[in-house]
Amino acid sequence: MTQSPATPLPAPKERRRLRENRSLSQADMATRLGVSRATVRSWETGRSAPRGRMREAYTRLLTADPADARPEMSTPQEDVTPELVGAGRGAKQKRAARVGERSRRDRAEERLTEELLTEGWLAEDGHSGLPEPSLTPAQAFDALYAFCAPALVRQAYLLTGRRELARESVERAFQEAWYRWPEVAVDPDPAGWVRATAYEYALSPWHRLRPRYRHPEAPPSGAAERALLDVLLELPPVYRRTLVLYDGVGLGLPETAAETEASTPAAANRVLHAREAVAARLPELSSPEDLHRRLTELASAERLRAAKPRTVRWYGERRAQQWTRAAIAFTVLLIGVTALTLVTAPDHYEEPLAPPETIHGLPPKAAPGPLSAAELKLRARLRSQEMNGPERLIPENR
Structure with missing residues (x-):
């Protein structure tokens, strides 16, 4: 069964001209099609286009004969009273006022569209320079997480050799991304932003101080996977990260250098030295293609779920x-x-203490020590004399 070819949809500028030729406003067009006026405006500016049956109805409405745009409707002639006539006139006046207000709004929207075209916010081909909100922040974050998290967990496992630390690094990176989502959402490469954050957390030297990460985890089951992981963990962290980005993820040399905050020659030297270290231990991985394949197999061998x-x-x-x-x-x-x-604190001024003064006329302090010759002579004379009077204590001779 064959179908007749559908009528092509006119260009955005032609859609507006055809609507104006039929003396229809955007609100009238939206009412006839059962959509909002903003949808009709986006169709005419080229920001979007109708699809399916709506596309066919919109095309027929634009390309129909203008004489059939407003078909006359017959009104049955019934008993017409003066009250009904007055009510009809009032309704006509209200309807005319609404049509006038609607036309003013349409002219204002058209002026706004022309200003956007003049300022460059809206291109002539219909592509708008303004972002069109299609997803909520939570939905956009979930989409980015679903796209990047599984691969990032495997990459973090290649960097650390620890399954739990790999999952924790990715989760912390995405938590930081959600906390700074206004900044991450407008980043040219949000996946690269999250990847750099996850790598920084995974390679942090402070993890070795945590009790849960002091002992090594169980190695992979395969001998080839264990050998490759051991070689990777023996590399310096910056060489390991550069090798994973270039040969594992498949980034270009400038992108690898930018993400590792190094110059392009420095990143190239790190890749070469890392490849030499791997080839020295595993000669079968001297080819970059084989190394990329084995890194992918090693990352996919473990069941790591975010x-x-x-x-x-x-x-x-x-x-x-x-x-x-x-x-x-x-x-x-x-x-x-x-x-x-x-x-x-003190709330008033206190005068300082007066400076000390020397006091004269006081005897010097007595200090124990040997008796002088005069004192010894006086003591002997006192002891040799007879004592008269009441009894008193006499010191013993020592």
């Missing part, structure tokens, strides 16, 4: 709340200490 995006967003929001509460508590504590200092 958490659900909703869970990651919930933990990210909870962490942000905790940091916010900690900052508020610290601020309150600082304010309290400041207030206590202000309360206990």
Whole structure:
């Protein structure tokens, strides 16, 4: 069964001209098609186009004969009273006022469209320079997570050799991305932003101080996978990261250099030295193609699953709340200490103590020591004399 070819949809500028030839406003066109006026405006500016049956109805409405645009409707002649006549006139006046207001709004929208075209926000071919919101922030984040998280977990496993740390690195990176989503959403490469954050967290030297990461994890089951992972973990972290980005992920040399914050010659030297170290231990991986294949197989051999995006967003929001509460508590504590200092601080001037003065006329302090010759002579004379009077204690001779 054959179908007749559909009528082609006119160009965006032609759509507006055809509508105006039929003396229809955007609101009238939207009412006839059962859509919103914004949808009709986007069709005429070229930002979007109708599809399916709506496309056929819109095309027929534009290309129909203008004489059939407003068919006359017969009104049955019934008993017409003066009250009905007055009511009809009032309705006609209200309808005319609504049509006038609608036409004014349409002219204002047309002027706005012309200004956008003049300023360059709306191109002549209909592509708008303004972003068209199609997804909510949560939906966009979930889409980015579903697209990047599985691969990032495998890449982080190549960097660390630890399954739990690989999952934690990716989750922390996406939590940071959700916390700074306005910045990540407008980034030219949001996947690269998250990847760089995950790599930085995975290769942090502070993980070796954590008790859970002091002991090595179980190696892969295959001997070839264990040998390749051992070689990778023996490389310096910056060489390992450059090799994974260039030969594992497949980034270009300039992109690898930019992500590792190095110059292009430095990144090239790191890749060459890393390949030489791997080829020295595993001669069968001297070819870059074989190395790329084996890295992919090693990353895919482990069953590494990331958490659900909703869970990651919930933990990210909870962490942000905790940091916010900690900052508020610290601020309150600082304010309290400041207030206590202000309360206990002296509020008036206190004169300093007078400087010390020397007091004269006091005997010097007696100090124990040997008796002088005069003192010994006096003691002997006192002991040799007879004692008269009441009994008294006599010191013993020592």
